[in-house]
Amino acid sequence: MQTKKVPIRRCVGCGERKPKKELVRVVKAPDGQISLDTTGKKPGRGAYLCPDPACLAKARRAKRLEHASALDQAIPPEVYEMLEEQIAQG
Ligand SMILES: [Zn+2]
Numbered sequence: 001m002q003t004k005k006v007p008i009r010r011c012v013g014c015g016e017r018k019p020k021k022e023l024v025r026v027v028k029a030p031d032g033q034i035s036l037d038t039t040g041k042k043p044g045r046g047a048y049l050c051p052d053p054a055c056l057a058k059a060r061r062a063k064r065l066e067h068a069s070a071l072d073q074a075i076p077p078e079v080y081e082m083l084e085e086q087i088a089q090g
Helices: 053-061 077-088
Strands: 008-010 017-019 024-028 034-037 045-049
Touching: 008 045, 024 077, 034 077, 045 053, 053 077
Parallel strands: none
Antiparallel strands: 008 017, 024 034, 024 045
């Protein structure tokens, strides 16, 4: 068995550290546009969330995505809608 280093990222909702691929990535493109990155390959800086409605709710209530240093700007409502959909799909 091979051991491979997995990148770990922190969820902005619960603050837990988890493998990056288990988290949902919200990315800010170089042009400042915020979107959801379902491939993990979009360019830009990202903030991460567990695919858990509780984490999304917490992050949204406390504006943790807005305050994430990678994003640092208002999150459009449609991004939250996309997040809700993505998380509901599991
Ligand atoms: Zn979480």
